[in-house]
Structure formats: C-alpha cells, structure tokens
Amino acid sequence: MLRVLDAAALRRWAAACVEALDVSREDIDRINVYPVADGDTGTNLLHTMRAALDALLRVEPEAPAATAAAAMARGALTGARGNSGVILSQVLRGFAEAFRDRAAADNNADNNANDSADVDAVALRHAFRRAADLAHAAVAEPAPGTVLTVLRAVADGVADATAAEGDGNELTELPELTELAAVVLVAARTAATALSETPHQLAALARAGVVDAGGRGLVVLLDALAATVTGRAEPSVVATHRVARSAVVLRAERESGSTEFEYEVMYLLDRTDDAGAARLRAELAELGDCVSVVADGTPGGRGLWTVHVHTNDVGAAVEVGIEVGRPHRITVVRFADQVAAEPSRFARDRAVVAVADGAGTAELFRGEGAAVLLGRPSVAELLAAIAGARARHVVVVPNADELTPVAEQAADQAVRSGQDVIVVPTASPVQGLAALAVHDATRRPGDDVVAMAEAAAATRRGELVVAQREALTWVGRCQPGDVLGMADGEVVLIAEPADLAGAACRLADLMLSVGGELVTALLGADAPEELAAELEEHLRRSHPEVELAVYPGGQATAVLRLGVE
Structure with missing residues (x-):
C-alpha cells in the first residue's frame, strides 16, 4: 500500500485509467444525455486519457512526480476531445499544479532538497481542490448534477480525510x-455517492433515469487511482439505472423486404407460449413483412421470444405483442433516418510499438514510425500503448528478453478485444532496429511480421556492461568494476575498466568472426567520447569491408551495444 505517489505510480494509474475507460466506454456513452445526448462522453474521455498517457510515457520513469503530472496535463490538453475531455484536462492540470507547488515548498524548506519530492496525502488533497476549481472555471455556466458537482463533492470529502478516520467504518477493512x-478511498467512495445523487439534481438525468456520464467517468478514474494506491481493485458501488440507448444502438439497415414499409420494430416478449407466438406471427404478417418470432428454446415456448417486423403501423405491432404476452426492450427504427455508421475504433491499419531504455534509442524508433515506451513497462502500460496506437494490426518489439512474456500477455489481452497483435521476440534494441528497417506497411501483415522476425533473428547482439559483483563466467572470474563483453547473452571477454575501447574492439572482432556486413553501435549514457572514434578506426583497419553506424543510445544499463548483420 503506497504512502506517496511517485512518477512510476502515476504511470500505473494512467495506464489503468485507459484500460478501465476502454472497458467502460460504451456504458458511459449510452448514458450520455446532458448537455447533448450525443453518446460520446466515454469515447471522449478515453481519447483524452490516451493522449495523457502517451505524453507521460515519453517522460523518463525516474522523473519527479510533478514533472510526470505536468506531462499528463499537457497531453490531455492537446488531445482533449469534447467537453468531457476539456474538463478532464483541467482536472489533470489541477493535479500537476498542486504537485508542483508541493515540490516547490519542499525545496524552500530544505535547500538540499530537489524537485523529485513524491506526492503525499496533503498534496493530493490540494490536488483535488485545485482540480475542482479549474474544472468549474472551464465551464461558463456550471449546472448541478454534472461531473463538476461530483468533483466538488470529492474535494470537500477529502479535505479532512485521514487514516485515523477509518476507525469504525468501512475503511478499516484494509x-x-x-x-x-x-x-x-474517501475520494472514490464520495464520488460514487455524489454520482448516485445526480438524477435528483438535473432534470434531464431524471427523465432518462441515468446518472451523469461525465461523473461516471470520474468514478472510473478514481477507482483506478484507489486500486493503484491500495493494490486492490474495488469498483465503487453506483446505483443501477435504466440506460438510455444511443443512436448507434437504434440503427438498422433494410436487409430485405418491401420499401413500402418505413419502420423496423423489434422487441423481446415473455409471458406467452407457442400458441400465442403463432397468433402474433400471423397478425404481424398482416401489418408488414420480414416477420420473425423466435424463441430461446424453453420447452412449451414459456421462455423468451424475439420479435421482428417491418411495418408502417408501429402502435399496432406493439399492441399485438401486448395481447399475447409482455413486450419489453422495444426498439423502433425509421429506415429514412439512418445515422452514419459508427467510426471504426481503428484510425489506421498498421502500427509498431517498441520499448526503449534510452532517450537516443527511443528517437531512433520514433524515426522509424514506431510508438515508443521508455523503461520497463508493465502489462497494463503495454496494453494501453497497443490500444492507443488505434491500429488494426500491431507489431510489438520488446527489445529485451525479460520483456517478451510481458509483451505477450499484453498482446493476448489486446487480441481478445479485437486487435491483431504479434510480438516479434527481439532481445535487444539492435534487433528491434533491424526489424524496423525491413518493416513495410504495404505488405500483407503476416508477410511483414515474418520479414521483421527474420531480420531480428539474423542480427547478432552484443554489449559491454560493467560488472556489479564478483561472479564466475564462461571465460573466468570477474570482479566488481570489470568490463564484461557479452555476445548473444553470454560473457565472452573480461577487460580492465581502463581498457574499455580495447574491449569494444575485441568484442566487435569476435562477433564478426562468423561474418557480417553492417555493425550498429548504440553508445550508452556513460560511454567515453573517444569510444566511437576508436571503434571506427579499428574496424577500418581490420574489417574494411564492414560498414559502421554509430548512434547515441543513452541507455544506462550498457556502455555499448553492438548489432551485427
């Protein structure tokens, strides 16, 4: 259970928000009746939160919490969609400003402090208050019963919340x-309670029998925050209301039948039997065409029936159903009023998601058109990046052995939600770059993945790392501070710390001993300036037929990475 929020926790929260909104989007869209019943609040919140997460993933994992929150706020603002997206951007801005103020206060209190102060309960209370103020200021005429009301209730509710106040109530269960x-926890539960009151505060919600869609989205975000902090997923209990169906649901195309009939009528029917269904079928045939009355298979026809007819007399079609049973979930569609099909969830056909552990390597992948995650992402973060790519076919290059199973878990979940996702098991960024070099979005997806996998497998990988402890390797015992040369995951040489350039040259020779035409070198954050020049001069003399490409990788885990193709 967390005592403070740091940048890593904010990353987990943002990824959890995207995942939860993706699951809840359709439900939130369906109850969107205020201020306009356009059925897009859930979609807009998801799009805006994805933009916030994308901006956050471009920030170094060890960045200060205030910096991470500021990136989320900027991403949400630039990617905001709809009124709900704008309000969400202001909520995240409130968090960012509160975290910044807390960091500044800590700096002033301690001259030796830095701006990496994490976020505690005091700062979070301030964040909710600031978020409520900014969100209200963003709306010209705030109305009661909206997300603004829910947010204000949360700000008031957490003002004095402490762990001690859990004594004697439901908070003691943790x-x-x-x-x-x-x-x-107080924030999430206060939001759920305030949300359940919104139908009593806004007439449009009361008429539709729903809660506020924006407020429902806020509850989803706060539930995700509670799960991130406590380590337990505890969805808040929200009162159940009949859901108003959106225009997308009330859409049908004429598949058959005469154009004489203008309406499609459908409903579910219970409390009837086979004889009643036969009567209904006969009478509907006199009112229109395309009649179907089908049962769920319960013996005697005493179960549930689905009724369908094209007609001009909607009232009569429903009245016949009333005479033989109980119609419910009645849907009427006028063919002449068909809305445009819902936009696809996919904005493009192909995308590549790559993981990088250095800023320079990340820029190389972005230059190849890939979406990039820095650091060691979780399953949720990878899943959010895959979904955020909004591509029908996605290739993931994890670029580390230990990340391959993580990527495969994320891919499995994405496939279950309808995306085509393949993981190319790259064990190093040099293999990922080789795969991206042959990526061709004009090829069939299957053929392209095969080509990328073959290019990665054909690239031998090596690196120079500094030993952290004494150990026995295949080539002898190393001491802390020794330079280890590794090829395809195995230690192949040990060198003195002062012989870094020599070790790089010997490692290149070993890797080229079985052939190669191109050497790619990624310089680590601690690589000496002369390393690239000495490696280039050595290869010019000993392997003049080999081309060398050197880039600043920026990784902290390896002084040098080599790829041989």
Whole structure:
C-alpha cells in the first residue's frame, strides 16, 4: 500500500485509467444525455486519457512526480476531445499544479532538497481542490448534477480525510491503511455517492433515469487511482439505472423486404407460449413483412421470444405483442433516418510499438514510425500503448528478453478485444532496429511480421556492461568494476575498466568472426567520447569491408551495444 505517489505510480494509474475507460466506454456513452445526448462522453474521455498517457510515457520513469503530472496535463490538453475531455484536462492540470507547488515548498524548506519530492496525502488533497476549481472555471455556466458537482463533492470529502478516520467504518477493512490510501478511498467512495445523487439534481438525468456520464467517468478514474494506491481493485458501488440507448444502438439497415414499409420494430416478449407466438406471427404478417418470432428454446415456448417486423403501423405491432404476452426492450427504427455508421475504433491499419531504455534509442524508433515506451513497462502500460496506437494490426518489439512474456500477455489481452497483435521476440534494441528497417506497411501483415522476425533473428547482439559483483563466467572470474563483453547473452571477454575501447574492439572482432556486413553501435549514457572514434578506426583497419553506424543510445544499463548483420 503506497504512502506517496511517485512518477512510476502515476504511470500505473494512467495506464489503468485507459484500460478501465476502454472497458467502460460504451456504458458511459449510452448514458450520455446532458448537455447533448450525443453518446460520446466515454469515447471522449478515453481519447483524452490516451493522449495523457502517451505524453507521460515519453517522460523518463525516474522523473519527479510533478514533472510526470505536468506531462499528463499537457497531453490531455492537446488531445482533449469534447467537453468531457476539456474538463478532464483541467482536472489533470489541477493535479500537476498542486504537485508542483508541493515540490516547490519542499525545496524552500530544505535547500538540499530537489524537485523529485513524491506526492503525499496533503498534496493530493490540494490536488483535488485545485482540480475542482479549474474544472468549474472551464465551464461558463456550471449546472448541478454534472461531473463538476461530483468533483466538488470529492474535494470537500477529502479535505479532512485521514487514516485515523477509518476507525469504525468501512475503511478499516484494509490493514495498515496509509493516509494516502485513506484519501483516495474517501475520494472514490464520495464520488460514487455524489454520482448516485445526480438524477435528483438535473432534470434531464431524471427523465432518462441515468446518472451523469461525465461523473461516471470520474468514478472510473478514481477507482483506478484507489486500486493503484491500495493494490486492490474495488469498483465503487453506483446505483443501477435504466440506460438510455444511443443512436448507434437504434440503427438498422433494410436487409430485405418491401420499401413500402418505413419502420423496423423489434422487441423481446415473455409471458406467452407457442400458441400465442403463432397468433402474433400471423397478425404481424398482416401489418408488414420480414416477420420473425423466435424463441430461446424453453420447452412449451414459456421462455423468451424475439420479435421482428417491418411495418408502417408501429402502435399496432406493439399492441399485438401486448395481447399475447409482455413486450419489453422495444426498439423502433425509421429506415429514412439512418445515422452514419459508427467510426471504426481503428484510425489506421498498421502500427509498431517498441520499448526503449534510452532517450537516443527511443528517437531512433520514433524515426522509424514506431510508438515508443521508455523503461520497463508493465502489462497494463503495454496494453494501453497497443490500444492507443488505434491500429488494426500491431507489431510489438520488446527489445529485451525479460520483456517478451510481458509483451505477450499484453498482446493476448489486446487480441481478445479485437486487435491483431504479434510480438516479434527481439532481445535487444539492435534487433528491434533491424526489424524496423525491413518493416513495410504495404505488405500483407503476416508477410511483414515474418520479414521483421527474420531480420531480428539474423542480427547478432552484443554489449559491454560493467560488472556489479564478483561472479564466475564462461571465460573466468570477474570482479566488481570489470568490463564484461557479452555476445548473444553470454560473457565472452573480461577487460580492465581502463581498457574499455580495447574491449569494444575485441568484442566487435569476435562477433564478426562468423561474418557480417553492417555493425550498429548504440553508445550508452556513460560511454567515453573517444569510444566511437576508436571503434571506427579499428574496424577500418581490420574489417574494411564492414560498414559502421554509430548512434547515441543513452541507455544506462550498457556502455555499448553492438548489432551485427
């Protein structure tokens, strides 16, 4: 259970928000009746949160919490969609400003402090208050019963929330409740309670029998925050209401039948039997065409029936159903009023998602058109990046052995949601770059993946790393501080720290001993300036037929990475 929020926790929260909104999007869209019943609040919140996460993933994982929150706010603002997206951007801005103020206060209190201060319960209370103020200021005429009302209730509710206040109530069900956890749990539960009151505060919601869509989205985000802080997923209980169906649901195309009939009528029917269904079928045939009355298979026809007819007399078609049973979930569509088909969830056909552990390597992947995650992403973060690519076919290049199973888990979940996702098991960024070099979006997806996998497999990988402890390797015992040369995951040489350039040259020779035409070198963050020049001069003399390409990789884990093709 977290006591503070740092940048890593914010990354997990943002990824969880995207995942939860993706699951809840359609439900939120369906209850969107205010201020306009356009059925897009859930979609807009998801799009905006994806933009926030995308901006956050471009920030170094070890960045200060205030920096991470500021990136989320900027991403949400630039990617905001609809009124709900704008309000969400202001909520995240409120968090960013509160976290920035707390970091500044810590700096002033301690001259030796830096701006990496994490976010505690005090800062989070301030964040909710600032978020409520900014969100209200963004709306010209705030109305009661909206997300603004829910947000204000949260700000008021967490003002004095402490872990001690859990005594004697439902918060005591969590052992070792931290003050930060108490704040987020109070926030999530206050939001759920305030949301359930919105139909009593806004007439449009009362007429539709639904809660506010924007407020429902806020509850989803706060549930995700509570799960991130406590480590337990506890969806808040929200009152159940009949859901108003959107225009997308009330859409049908004429598949058959005469153009004489203008309406499609469908409903579910219970409390009837086979005889009643036969009567219904006969009478509907006199009112229109394309009649179907089908059962769920319950013996005697005592179960549920689905009724369908094209007609001009909607009332009569429903009245016949009333005479033989109980119609419900009635849908009427006028063929002349068909809305345009819902836009596809996919904005493009192909995309590549790559993981990088250095800023320079990340820029190389972006230059090849890939979406990039920095650091060691979780399954949720990878899944969010895959979904955020909004591509029908996605290739993931994890670029590390330990990340391949993580990527495969994310890919499995994405496939279940309808995307075509393949993981090319690249064990190093040099193999990922080789795969991207042959990527061709004009090829059939299957053929392209095969070509990328073959290019990665044909690239031998090596690296120079500094030993952190004494160990026995295939080529002898190393001591802390020794330079280890590794080829395809195995230690092949040990060198003194002062012989870094010599070790790089010997490693290149070993890797080229079985052939090769191109050497790609990615310089680590701690690589000496002369390393590239000495490696280039050595290859010019000993392997003049080989081409060398050197790039600043920026990785902290390896002084040098080599790829041989």
